[in-house]
Amino acid sequence: MILPGLILTLLQAPTPAVGAQQPAVQQAQASGFDALRLEYTKAEELWTLSVRAAAADLEKRKQLAKQHPAREFAVRFQAQLDKGEARALLWQATTMEHREEDRTKIVAFKRDAFAKLVETQADAPWCIEIPNQLSLQRSWIDTEFVLAQLESFAARTKNKEAAAQALVKCYGIRSGYSSSGEQAEIAAKLRDKLKSEYKETQVGKRLADEDFRLQHLVPGKPAPDFTARDVDGVEFKLSDYKGKVVLLDFWGFW
Numbered sequence: 001m002i003l004p005g006l007i008l009t010l011l012q013a014p015t016p017a018v019g020a021q022q023p024a025v026q027q028a029q030a031s032g033f034d035a036l037r038l039e040y041t042k043a044e045e046l047w048t049l050s051v052r053a054a055a056a057d058l059e060k061r062k063q064l065a066k067q068h069p070a071r072e073f074a075v076r077f078q079a080q081l082d083k084g085e086a087r088a089l090l091w092q093a094t095t096m097e098h099r100e101e102d103r104t105k106i107v108a109f110k111r112d113a114f115a116k117l118v119e120t121q122a123d124a125p126w127c128i129e130i131p132n133q134l135s136l137q138r139s140w141i142d143t144e145f146v147l148a149q150l151e152s153f154a155a156r157t158k159n160k161e162a163a164a165q166a167l168v169k170c171y172g173i174r175s176g177y178s179s180s181g182e183q184a185e186i187a188a189k190l191r192d193k194l195k196s197e198y199k200e201t202q203v204g205k206r207l208a209d210e211d212f213r214l215q216h217l218v219p220g221k222p223a224p225d226f227t228a229r230d231v232d233g234v235e236f237k238l239s240d241y242k243g244k245v246v247l248l249d250f251w252g253f254w
Contacts, residue, residue, distance in 0.1 A: 033085045036076055040091075043069040070098035086121050087129070089113055094133050097140065110140050118149050122156035131166035135173070147173060164203035167194055 047069050054060035074092075081088035093113035096106045114137070117130050131150055138146055147170055154166040167190055175187035191207060198204040216224055225239045238246065 033080050033087055036073070036080065037087075037091065040069060040073045040077075043073070068098035070095040074099055086117065086124060087126060090117060090129060090133060093117070094137075103140075107140055110137055111145060114141070114149055118153045118156065122153055122162075123158055127153075127157055127159055128162040128165055131162065131169050135169040138173075143173060160198060161201050161203075164194060164198040164201040167198070168203045168207075 047064070047067070051061060051064050054064060074095075077088045077091050081092070090113075093110050096109050096113075100106050100109070114130070114134050118134075121127055121130060131153055134146060134149055134153075150166045150170050154163040154170075157163050157166075171187050171190040171194065174183045174190065177183035177187075194201075194204055195207050195211070199208065215221075223238060225237055227235060227237050229235050
């Protein structure tokens with residue numbers, strides 16, 4: 001088991017800019033990590049099927065819990081980390097609960113690992129994985145720590161898509177607290193920030209689309225105008241039929 005204080009200083013090394021060409025050795029290293037992660041994913045899927053098959057057998061499920069493939073793969077992922085592959089630390093952080101039974105140690109490791117990842121890997125080509133995984137750790141890490149790290153990541157990264165992803169995770173957490181009060185106000189400001197400063201990102205576009213639907217695609221509102229062609233190829237607009245009853249027939253083949 002890797003204790004928090006022993007997380008490798010290799011992670012302090014500067015990360016290549018997003019989109020920059022990696023040296024051949026790093027490309028080979030990345031390929032090795034991807035193959036290992038795929039192998040682990042398949043092993044975990046098989047393990048999950050075994051757990052489901054033992055749904056009615058409590059003792060069997062307890063035994064299987066101690067046989068999670070993360071335990072077997074831990075040494076190989078540590079070897080990747082030793083080579084400087086920081087994604088291996090992310091793997092360690094997200095699987096610690098399967099490799100350790102002491103909750104105090106699990107929480108301490110997760111906090112230390114995610115703080116290190118935010119500090120050193122905010123501009124890694126794969127950095128968007130950090131806020132995505134961090135936001136899922138609230139059953140282990142206190143919410144305030146998660147929010148602080150998400151906000152720190154958004155401030156550090158130069159990747160607009162990744163920053164937007166971190167902020168929308170903050171928005172989701174804060175808006176889940178309450179529909180009114182201080183947290184709701186902070187959430188509303190985050191949403192406005194995403195729509196204005198990150199409007200070209202996938203998150204910004206999705207929020208704009210949600211607002212459009214809420215404002216226009218509701219009963220009692222005029223239908224948005226659009227242009228199409230009829231079966232004879234003649235172009236028409238919905239507004240051409242204003243004042244008449246219009247039936248829209250949506251169909252397709254699957």
